[in-house]
Amino acid sequence: MKLFTNGSAMSVEDIPVVDFEFFARSIAEAVKSGASIVALFAVPDYGKGAARTAAELTALPTNAATEKRARLFAFLGLPTKGMIGGIAADIGSAFPSLTPKIPQAHMFEREIFENTGIVPVGHPWLKPVRKIFDYDFYSLEGGQTHEVAVGPVHAGVIEPGHFRFQCYGEEVEHLEIALGYQHRGIEKALAGGPDIRTIHFMETSAGDTTIGHATAYAMLIEALTSTQPDARAEAVRGIALELERMANHIGDLGALAGDVGYLPTKSFCGRLRGEVLNLTAEICGNRFGRGIVQPGGVGFDIDEKMATSIAARLQKIVKDTDEAVGLLWDSPSVLARFERTGMLKKETALELGLVGPAARACGIERDVRSDYPSGIYKYAAIPVATYPSGDVYARAMVRMLEYQRSASAILDVLAALPAGNTGKPASRALPARSVALSLVEGWRGKICHCAITDNRGAFLYYKIVDPSFHNWPGLAYALRGQQISDFPLCNKSFNLSYCGFDL
Amino acid sequence: MNDILAKLLPLVVALVFAPLAMGIIQKVKAFFAGRKGFPVFQMYRDLYKLMHKGIVYSRSTTWVFRLAPLLVLAVSLIAVAWLPLGGLRGLFSFQGGFIFVAYLFGLARFATLLASLDTASAFEGMGANREALFAILAEPATLLAFAALILTSGNSSLWGAISWGQESSFAEFGVVPLLALVSFFILALSENSRIPVDDPTTHLELTMIHEVMILDNSGPDLAYIEYASALKVWFYLVLMANIITAIFSISGWAQILAMFGFAFLLAGIIGVVESSIARLRMKKVPDFIGSAVAFALLALVLEGIL
Numbered sequence: 001m002k003l004f005t006n007g008s009a010m011s012v013e014d015i016p017v018v019d020f021e022f023f024a025r026s027i028a029e030a031v032k033s034g035a036s037i038v039a040l041f042a043v044p045d046y047g048k049g050a051a052r053t054a055a056e057l058t059a060l061p062t063n064a065a066t067e068k069r070a071r072l073f074a075f076l077g078l079p080t081k082g083m084i085g086g087i088a089a090d091i092g093s094a095f096p097s098l099t100p101k102i103p104q105a106h107m108f109e110r111e112i113f114e115n116t117g118i119v120p121v122g123h124p125w126l127k128p129v130r131k132i133f134d135y136d137f138y139s140l141e142g143g144q145t146h147e148v149a150v151g152p153v154h155a156g157v158i159e160p161g162h163f164r165f166q167c168y169g170e171e172v173e174h175l176e177i178a179l180g181y182q183h184r185g186i187e188k189a190l191a192g193g194p195d196i197r198t199i200h201f202m203e204t205s206a207g208d209t210t211i212g213h214a215t216a217y218a219m220l221i222e223a224l225t226s227t228q229p230d231a232r233a234e235a236v237r238g239i240a241l242e243l244e245r246m247a248n249h250i251g252d253l254g255a256l257a258g259d260v261g262y263l264p265t266k267s268f269c270g271r272l273r274g275e276v277l278n279l280t281a282e283i284c285g286n287r288f289g290r291g292i293v294q295p296g297g298v299g300f301d302i303d304e305k306m307a308t309s310i311a312a313r314l315q316k317i318v319k320d321t322d323e324a325v326g327l328l329w330d331s332p333s334v335l336a337r338f339e340r341t342g343m344l345k346k347e348t349a350l351e352l353g354l355v356g357p358a359a360r361a362c363g364i365e366r367d368v369r370s371d372y373p374s375g376i377y378k379y380a381a382i383p384v385a386t387y388p389s390g391d392v393y394a395r396a397m398v399r400m401l402e403y404q405r406s407a408s409a410i411l412d413v414l415a416a417l418p419a420g421n422t423g424k425p426a427s428r429a430l431p432a433r434s435v436a437l438s439l440v441e442g443w444r445g446k447i448c449h450c451a452i453t454d455n456r457g458a459f460l461y462y463k464i465v466d467p468s469f470h471n472w473p474g475l476a477y478a479l480r481g482q483q484i485s486d487f488p489l490c491n492k493s494f495n496l497s498y499c500g501f502d503l
Numbered sequence: 504m505n506d507i508l509a510k511l512l513p514l515v516v517a518l519v520f521a522p523l524a525m526g527i528i529q530k531v532k533a534f535f536a537g538r539k540g541f542p543v544f545q546m547y548r549d550l551y552k553l554m555h556k557g558i559v560y561s562r563s564t565t566w567v568f569r570l571a572p573l574l575v576l577a578v579s580l581i582a583v584a585w586l587p588l589g590g591l592r593g594l595f596s597f598q599g600g601f602i603f604v605a606y607l608f609g610l611a612r613f614a615t616l617l618a619s620l621d622t623a624s625a626f627e628g629m630g631a632n633r634e635a636l637f638a639i640l641a642e643p644a645t646l647l648a649f650a651a652l653i654l655t656s657g658n659s660s661l662w663g664a665i666s667w668g669q670e671s672s673f674a675e676f677g678v679v680p681l682l683a684l685v686s687f688f689i690l691a692l693s694e695n696s697r698i699p700v701d702d703p704t705t706h707l708e709l710t711m712i713h714e715v716m717i718l719d720n721s722g723p724d725l726a727y728i729e730y731a732s733a734l735k736v737w738f739y740l741v742l743m744a745n746i747i748t749a750i751f752s753i754s755g756w757a758q759i760l761a762m763f764g765f766a767f768l769l770a771g772i773i774g775v776v777e778s779s780i781a782r783l784r785m786k787k788v789p790d791f792i793g794s795a796v797a798f799a800l801l802a803l804v805l806e807g808i809l
Contacts, residue, residue, distance in 0.1 A: 148625040148709070155706040170629075170785060259710075261702040261782035267536035333699065333780040336787070484629070485785040488707040 001026055001085040003078070006372035009223035009436035012452060015073065015086045020096070023089035027074055028101050030085060035076040036353050036366075038084065038439060038448040040098075040108035042070040042091065043461045044116050070118055075437055075450060079371040084437060097123040104353025107469060130180030130502055132162075137176050140166040145173070148484065152181050159498035167484055175479040175487075177472055182502040190462040194221065194295075194428050203290050206466055206500030211237070211244045212442025213464070213500075214293035216449040218426075219374060219438035221295035224451070227426045231418035233297035238376035239310075239413055240280060240292045242406040245443035246317075247276035249357075249399040249406075252495050253325050256396055259489045260337040268324035275317050279310050297423015307414045314414075318407045325400050338393035342478040342490035345390060354474045356445020356467045357402065358494050360386045361394035368441035382409050395493040430457040442467060444497065466500030513588035513741075518580075520763075521737035522546035522730070524770040528697075531774025546733065553726035561719050563623045571618030572724040575611045579731035582607040586741055587662040589748060589758035600661040601649045605642075608694070611731065612638055619716035626708045630715035633785065637700065637712070640792040641693055647799035648686040652746070654806045655679055665745040682802035684746050689795035691739035691773065693788070695732065698777040700788050710782075740766040 002015050018026070031037070069092060076085045089095075097120035098105040107129060109120040114128040127135060139147060145168050152160035160181035166174040186201050202217040203210045215237055222229060229237075254269025277287035284292045284300040291299045302310070328334050344354075349362040359366055367384040369377040385401035387394035430453050437450040445467030454460035475494045479487060526543030533540020560568065584594040585604045597603075616635060619627040652664045693700040696713035708715050717728050744765035753761045783791055 146625065146628075148629065150709065155708055257781075259705075259707065261698045261705065261777070262780070263532060263536040263778050267538055271537075331779075331781060333783070337781050337784055341784075483785050485710045487709050489710075 001030070001076070001087045003081070003083045003085050004437075005083060006368070007219040007223050007374045007436075007438045009220075009226075009431075009434050012433045012435050015088045015435060017071070017088045017090060020072075020089045020091060023072070023074070023087055024096065024098055024101075026087055027076065027098060027105075030076050030078065031102050031104070034080055035078045035085070036355075037074065037102070037104050037108060038077045038446065039073070039075040039437070039450045039463050039465050040105060040112070041450075041461070041463045042072045042112045042116050042118055043452060044070045070116055072112075073435075073450075073452075075448070077372065077439065077446075079366060082372055084372065084439070086435070086437070091118060093117070094119040094121050096121050099123050103351045104470075107473065128180075130183050132178040132180055135178065137164045137178075138166065138174060140168070140173055142168075144168055161498050163487070165479075165484055165487070170483050170485065172479045172482050172484050172487070175476045177476055179472070179498060179501050182499040184499075184503065186503045187462055187464060191459050193459045193462070194430070199294065203288075204499075205464055205503060206468070206497040207288060208248055208497065209244070209442045209444065209447065209466070209500060210288045210290055211240045211293060212440050212444075212447050213449070213466075214289075215241060215375075216438045216440040216447045218293050218295045219440070220436045220449050220451050221426050221428075221430070223436040223438065224430045224434055224453070225295075225426050227296050229297045229423045230420040232301070232420040233423040234375040235413050235418055236283070236298045236300070236302055236422065237293055238380070239302065239410050240283065240289050240298075241440070241442075242410050243276055243280050244289060246403045246406045246410075247273050247280070248443040248495075249403040250276060250321055250325075252492065253321075253328070253396060253399055253403075255492050255495070256338070256392070256489065257328060257334065259492050260334055262328070262331065262334050265324050265327050269321065272317055272321045272324065275313070279313060279317075282306065282310060294423075294425055296426030297421075299422070301422045302414070302417065304417075307417055311411055311414045314407055314410060318404065321403065328396070335393065337486075337489065338396055339389075339391060341392040341486050342395075342482060342493060343389070343391045344474060344478045346388075348477055349390070349474060352473050352477065353470050354445075355470045356441070356443075357385075357395060357398045358471050358474055359445065360384065361398045362390040363388035366446075368439045368446050372439050374438070374440075376413060380409055380412060382406070392489055392493040430459075432457045444468060444495070444500075445471065464503055466497055466503070468496040468498075468501040471496050472501060509591050510594050513586050513591050514584050514594050516588055517583045517586055517734060517737050517741070520766075521733040522550065524737055524740055524766065525733050527767055527770040528736075528774045528777070531771050532778050535775070535778030546729070550726045550730055553729070554723050556722040558722035558724050561622055564618075564621050564719070568618045568621040568719070569724075571614040571621075572720060572727040574614040575731045576727040578607050578611040578614070579734045582611075583734050583738055585661050586738055587666060587745060588741065589745070589762045590666070590754055591759070592660075592662040596660045596662045598659045601653070601659065601664050602646070604661055605645050605649075608735065609638070609642075611735075615716055615728070619719075622719045624719065626711075626715050627718060629709075630712055633712045634716060637693060637788060637792060640789055641690055641795065644686055644690055644792065644795035644799050647796065647803050648683045648690070651679055651683050651799060651802035651806045654803070665742060666749055677805075679802045679806045680746055680750050682798050682805070684743060684750075686795045686798040686802065687739065687743050687746070688769075689791065689798070691736070691743065691769075692776065693792050693795070695736045695739060697773060699780050699783040699791060702782050710785075736770075737766070740769050743769050 071088050072091050073088045078085055097109055099109055109123050110129045112118055148165040150163040152162045162178040164176045165172050186205050202213045205213050250269050251273035254266045257265035280289045281287045344362055346362045349359050363386055365384050365386050369382055370384055382405050385398050387397045432455050435452045440447045448465040450463040451459055452461045478490050525546050530540050530543050582604050585600055587593045616631045619631045649664055653659045656663050696703055701712040744762045747765045748758045748761050
C-alpha cells in the first residue's frame with residue numbers, strides 16, 4: 001500500500017497494483033486496525049497499462065460484448081498514522097465482494113456495479129445507488145404491517161428523495177432510502193477537464209458545501225501542479241470553511257427545534273444562520289461563498305477593516321446563538337424528544353463507516369482537520385467535538401460544540417491574519433498519468449476528491465465522495481425500531497445532502 | 504324579541520369571533536418566536552380566499568369525502584348553538600345537553616376520519632389512526648369533568664353545568680371547578696390538535712395528526728373544516744371562560760365582558776404554552792391526555808366527598 005499525506009499527488013504507477021486476494025486482505029486488515037475507506041472506485045478499461053484519454057474512453061461502446069477490464073482503486077484513511085493509503089487491483093467483469101467482511105464497502109461496491117456493470121460477487125444486497133426508480137422495495141407482510149411511501153416530492157422546500165417505511169403500527173421496522181433524483185452526471189462531466197466549468201461543478205455539487213468541495217478541488221489541483229498557496233490564502237479558506245460550518249450547524253439546530261415544535265430557537269437560529277451567511281457574503285458577495293476558493297489561492301481577500309468588522313459581528317452572533325440554543329437544553333420537553341431518539345451504536349457507526357458530526361455523536365473521534373490536517377489546520381488545532389450517546393441529542397450537542405469551536409478558531413485566525421497575497425490562479429496544465437487525493441472536513445464530514453489524469457494530463461477519472469454518501473445508510477439504521485413520527489427529527493439530525501449524494 | 508336576540512347572541516358571537524381567537528394564538532406564538540407574525544384577522548381573509556377557490560377531488564375518493572366537510576361544519580355549528588355566554592343560555596338547552604354536544608363533536612371527528620380513510624393515503628390513514636386513539640382517551644376526561652361540574656351545580660344542561668356559581672362564592676365550591684378547568688384546558692389542547700399533542704403549523708406529514716387527515720381537502724371544503732376547527736377552539740375557550748367567571752361570581756353584563764377577556768386571555772395562554780414547550784413524543788401523548796382524566800376524576804371524587 002502506497003502511503004501519502006492529505007493533498008498529495010503521485011504518478012499512477014506509484015499506486016501498487018496487486019492481485020485481488022492481496023488487495024482484499026490488505027483492506028480488511030487496515031479496516032480492522034481502524035482505517036476507513038475514503039474512496040473505492042473502478043476505472044474502466046484501465047488494465048494492462050492501457051490508460052487512454054477520456055475522449056477515447058467515452059467513444060468506446062458502453063455495452064461492449066468484450067470482457068470488461070477495469071482497475072479497482074482503493075484509498076484508505078489511516079487516522080493513527082495521519083496518512084492515506086492507496087492500493088489497486090485489475091479486475092474483470094466480476095470480483096469477489098468486499099462487503100461481507102468490510103460492511104463500509106457496500107455503497108462503493110453498489111456504485112461500481114451501477115457505473116460500470118462490474119459485479120461484486122457475493123454482495124449481500126446488490127442494487128443501484130442512484131438509479132433506483134423501477135425497483136421493488138423490500139416489503140414486510142403481515143396483518144398489522146403497513147408501508148408508507150414519502151417523497152420524492154416533499155411538503156417542505158427540500159430536495160427530492162424517496163423514503164419507503166415498513167411499519168408495524170407506529171414502529172419502523174425497516175427504512176429504505178432511494179435517491180438519484182438529482183443526478184446531474186457531474187463526475188462524467190468532469191472527465192476531460194479541468195476547464196473553465198470545473199470549479200462551478202465543484203461549488204454546486206452540494207450547494208451548502210460550496211467551500212468544502214471547492215477547497216478539496218483546489219487542494220487537488222495544487223497537489224498535481226505542485227502549487228503552494230500563500231499562507232494568507234489558506235487563512236481565508238479556513239475562515240470561509242468554518243463560517244460554512246457555523247452557518248449550517250446553527251441552521252440545523254434551529255431546524256431540530258422546529259421539528260419538535262419549539263418555536264423560539266427555531267426562529268432565532270433561522271435568523272442567525274442568515275447572519276453567518278451574510279459574513280461570508282461580506283467577503284465575496286455571495287452567501288454560499290461562491291468564488292472564494294480557487295485553485296492556487298482565493299478570489300477575495302479580507303482586509304484589516306473587514307477582519308475587525310467580521311470579528312465583532314461574529315462575537316455578537318455567537319453570543320445570540322448560545323442564548324437561543326441554550327433554551328433547548330433548558331427545556332425538559334425538548335430534551336425528552338432529543339434523548340434516546342434515533343440511537344446509533346458506536347459499533348454500527350464504525351461498521352457503516354459514518355463520518356462527520358453523525359460519527360462524532362457516536363463517540364468516534366474522527367475529524368479530517370485533526371487526523372489529516374492541511375491548510376490552516378496544520379497550525380490551528382481545533383479540538384474534536386464528540387458525544388457518546390449516538391442519539392439526536394448527541395448530534396445536536398456536537399453541532400453546538402462545533403459552531404462554538406469554529407467561531408473561536410475564526411477569531412484566532414482573524415486576529416493574526418498572515419501577511420502575503422491571495423495567490424494567483426494555478427495552471428490548468430496537469431501532469432500526465434498522475435493521481436491526487438484530497439480530504440476536507442466539510443460541515444457534514446469528510447469530503448474526498450480523487451483525480452486520475454490521462455496520457456495528456458486531462459482528468460481521466462474524477463471521484464467525489466460527499467460525506468452524505470457514507471451517512472445515508474446510517475440514517476436508515478438509526479430509524480430501526482423508532483416511531484415513524486420521529487423520522488423527520490432523526491432525518492434533520494443527520495441533515496444529509498441529496499445532491500451531494502446524487503452528483 | 505329581546506329574548507330571541509339574547510338566545511342568538513352567543514351563537515353570533517361565536518361565529519364572528521372564533522377566527523379572531525385563532526389569530527390571537529398565532530400572534531402570541533409569533534411574539535415568542537421573535538417574529539412579527541401575520542395579522543390577527545388573517546384567518547378571516549384566508550377563509551374568504553378559500554371560499555373563492557375551486558375544489559380538487561382525488562380520483563380515489565367517493566361521496567364520503569365530499570360529504571365530510573359539510574357534515575363537520577354543520578355539526579360544529581349545531582354544537583356551538585348550545586354554547587352559553589355568561590348569563591345567556593345558548594340557543595338550545597336541555598337536561599343532559601352536555602352529552603349531546605360532546606357527541607356532536609364526536610360525529611364531526613367520525614366524518615373526518617372516514618373522509619381521510621377514503622383518500623386511501625398512507626399518511627392520512629396513519630393520522631386517522633392517531634386521531635381515533637387520542638379521541639378515545641379524551642372522551643372519559645370530557646365526561647368525568649362535566650360530571651364533576653354537574654354534581655356541583657345540580658343542573659345537567661350544558662349551560663347549567665358551567666354556570667352554577669352566580670349566587671355562590673368560590674370558597675363554597677373550592678377546588679372542584681378548578682380541577683375541572685385544568686382538565687378542560689388539557690382537553691382544549693389535545694382535542695384541538697395543539698402543541699404538545701399535535702403541531703398545527705408543521706409541514707411534516709409523518710408527525711401530523713389532525714392536519715394530515717385534511718391534506719386532500721381544498722377550496723371551500725378546506726374553509727369549512729378550518730372554520731369548524733376555529734369554532735371548536737372557541738367552544739373550549741368560552742367553556743373555560745364560563746367556568747372562570749363562575750368561580751369569581753361575576754354576573755350580568757360584566758360577566759359577558761369578562762368572558763371575552765378570559766376567552767382571549769386563554770387563547771393567549773394556549774399561545775404561550777405552544778411557544779414554551781416542544782411537542783410530546785407520539786408515544787407520550789396518551790400520558791398527557793391521561794392527566795386530563797386524572798384531574799377530572801379527582802374533581803369528581805372530591806365533589807363526592809365534600
